[in-house]
Amino acid sequence: MPRVQLRARKLPSQARSQATVEAILAAAARVLAERSLAGFNTNRVAEVAGVSVGSLYQYFPNKDALVVALITREQEKLASSLEAAVQSCAGQSLRDGLLALARLAIEQQYSDPIFAAALDHEERRLPIGARMRSHDQRLGAAVMAFLVMHRSVLPPERVAGDSAKDLLLITRALVEADAQVATKPPADLEVRLVRALMGYLMTP
Template identity: 40%
Template sequence: MANSHPRTPPLAPRKRPRQRRSAATVETILDGAARILEAGGLEAFNTNAVAARAGVSVGSLYQYFPGKDAVMAALVRRDALGFAAQVEAAIAPRPGESWRAAVDRLLDVAVAHQLDSPRLARILDFEEARLPLDAETAQAEAAIQACIAGVLLRAGDDLAGLDIDQAAGDLVHIARALTDAAGRGEGASSEDLKARVRRAVLGYLGVAANMTAT
């Protein structure tokens, strides 16, 4: 245990345990999982299928994830973090613009995100309610809510007497519900969908829906 030569640095030399931990493999597995879910739904989601689709062995999968649910949870987390980043980018205020313009960008992001992989998005929403979400995921969700609340605050007197935080949560749910339904084939074009979500959102907020923002 004791090192014999004073020349060697005292405590750190052998400690650096090679934590290579190929992040690429983790991403590969998550990609495989996402493709399985999008193609076959929850039924098709099993560890053998995920590993095969990702091009790795089950052994490798279990090296990075303690179990099936952990893969699901990691997918949820990745999705939440990515969406939160998009939302944060979208709400950055442009000089002289109305708060409605920011809402419009939020709608763009939300609709695009949900329509990108509709089935996957729906399943992740469902599973997010079932799994105990880790701190990072919870924080991402909170950040999304905070972003929306921030935009609503810009509205000022336009939204007098409204519980901003509750409204932010409700708006997320409303947007998700309408885009989910559209992703299941009920809706029409992306533009039409966005118009309807805007109608629902601005309607909830109590401001007229038809008229473009500045």
């Protein structure tokens, strides 16, 4: 695909410009959640944000750069939430810990399903592989910390980086597959996800 500028034009340094960028990103998230990708454009985002299109372009050269900023923000939120959730699992059983992590994944996908599905699509479309690998490494490190926390009940070969990657893949596959056909999580999704994760971990 043609080379497209995906970085913000400039970073806000003053309180006023920071507030403008936050307003633009909040408006972009709102437009994407309400209209998905078909109705997402910089004119509409600027209108909702209450700024001129020119002001928006001072910070974001195009709508792809705006989407990348949203992806980056959501990645940061997810990674921070996962790291906090893993810390909160200390002292819990393996199953209870997996249930907590499963609930986090489901909440992340279904709290705003149109928005989440749109970002999932754009993550695959846009050339941001290096950014995604860095994000996945951070998630993998958090899951690895969870495995180490429960190493006394796990087969030794499961306390490894490959296992952390597999757990993330299993979680994404199940959660995103259901999200493609429903805007609310199926009642049995938590149970199925925990069963799949437990089955993988406890099988030598």
